[in-house]
Amino acid sequence: APPRHATTPPGDVLLTAERLGLPPRLDPTDLRVRAGEALAVLGPNGAGKSTLALLLGGLLKPGTGAVTASAELAGRDARTPPHRWRAPALVRRIGSVFQDPEHQFVTATVRDELALGPRRTGRPESAVTATVDELLHRLRLDRLAGANPYTLSGGEARRLSVATALATAPRLLICDEPTFGQDRRTWLELVDLLAELRDAGHGVVAVTHDEDFVAALADTTLTLHRSPDGVAT
Template sequence: MAEVTLRGFGWRHAGRRAWAVRGVDLRIAHGERVLLLGPSGAGKSTLLAALAGLLAEDSGEAEGTVEIDGLDPRKARERVGVLFQDPETQLVMSRCGDDVAFGLENRGVPAAEIWPRVDEALARVGFGHGRDRLTAALSGGEQQRLALAGVLALRPGLLLLDEPTANLDPAGAALVRGAVARALDADTTLLLVEHRVADALPLVDRVVVLEPGGGVAADGPPGAVFAAHGAALAEAGVWIPGHPVAPRRAAAGPGEVLVRAAGAAVAGRLRPADLTAHAGEVLAVTGPNGAGKSTLALLLGGLMRPTSGAVEAAPAGAPHRWRAAALTTRIGSVFQDPEHQFVTHRVADELALGPRRLGRPAAEVDRVVAGLLDRLRLTRLAGANPYTLSGGEARRLSVATALATAPRLLVLDEPTFGQDRRTWIELVDLLAGLRDDGHGVVAVTHDADFVAALADREHRLAR
């Protein structure tokens, strides 16, 4: 069992003026199941990191206290299991079974108990591979399920889940939610961060809403919180059931073909695929985890060569053969993991990098950077380190870096991951505007609401 107590808790990352989270007074009793809500940047992930004992003293400034059963979280780590937004950062072994066993071995679990607990945890999350499957061969969604299995195998008293289904297809997400439900018992305390509230409600009995920089804004049973604060929460960016988003339809029909895949395949990762992406349209690429959606995005973006078939893009053939400068101005790519494309230590420098490499005048670079910072709500973070951003902020920065060189075609992998309702709508509006200005958009996504709101066509991959 685990009881959580925060008194006046706050945390400010080193080098940042604004506090990531501040003034939090909160008590979570043994066995409670709590959904933690708040707009992107409200400090939800930071709070979970504090409870997991992962905020190093030399990496920021703290105020107030955080306790788990009266202990500093750094002394209560064996009572806590945590799954953060990026499961790849939690995978440490080359084989899947060994990865789930790793935590058990470190905890000194008797050898005879380890493999039965590994198999039980893998079955609970619906993991479709055996123990010997290489972790490097997993899709993002499969990695997430494996990481969750590693957490569940430890049988923690406090279970911390940060967007546990964000990168999963609907079937995989349902398996994970079911696994979490089965893993909970009267002695397990749950703190869940999840933007899609309706799917999370069956798992919880209490909702806590964080106000950016201002502590707890609402706290209580879900029905009572939504009845009293639903409209205000939706306006602030929280996904509240019963507040639909209007679709953004194209102003005109599609234009010329910007990229075409003809039987394009990558051995072991993507079966032969045929598709075309046009100027003036949004093409959604959907399908189950492991179908090769991210691989297809890399092919269309010119970042990978097909092992068979072909990818051709206007105006000069196979994009993987283009020089970097030509590719940057014609096709912009946004990866599934935003941090994989950050190379500087300041948000503003990240946005300026592409235009500077193209030799754009300093005044033009400054205009581009300022415009993108404002458009994607990143102005206050211009001097921040990209690696200290929240998941939603990092996703918006990754989109902005791709837009900085004004490419005609934009290829995005899970563009709405980590976004609250407000920034989701703003991102959809931004992409709709690009489409209506004649740009082409290819979006790999599991987000059915995104497809319904924006996509002109859907191309579904089969596994």
């Protein structure tokens, strides 16, 4: 695939992790996520990549260290860690794509699933409909708009989980294996969508084993390892 790396320098830091960990799943880790930058998190199974994604996304309470959001990202919650933000604020600021897509579905149809986030953020219904229609088309979910999310194939569910996170255009997007199980056409569309979000000044973090995806999109990488005693480092 043609590379889609950022063509301008990254912007301000959106999120900082200092000694962030959750024993025994993740040893203390430091990183910074910047606006206009795509960061790929790499490493073997069991190294703590998915745990790191959940911690950065405000979906787990850190066991060690801290996640600090910039004033720009946190708004009125500038002194509060992301895991303590209210749900509407979190979904507007930090979007998450889970490793297991079915864990994030809460409505009865694909269309409603895509509309839920934008509605929570208070967008006009016309804007919600336009966003939903575009994502249904670009991620080839049109014919499934009325389907129950739990009846989708693995690849379809993965596309829907990415689309639901993209629907709110969060300032920071955290994805866990976003391209897993996709054919080439959809893979390319996902790269384009994430690149467009990054190029618009948003931050993107992607946990992935997909070397082609890293080569096409990542501006910087972080590799997690496992220590000899089996704990991620």
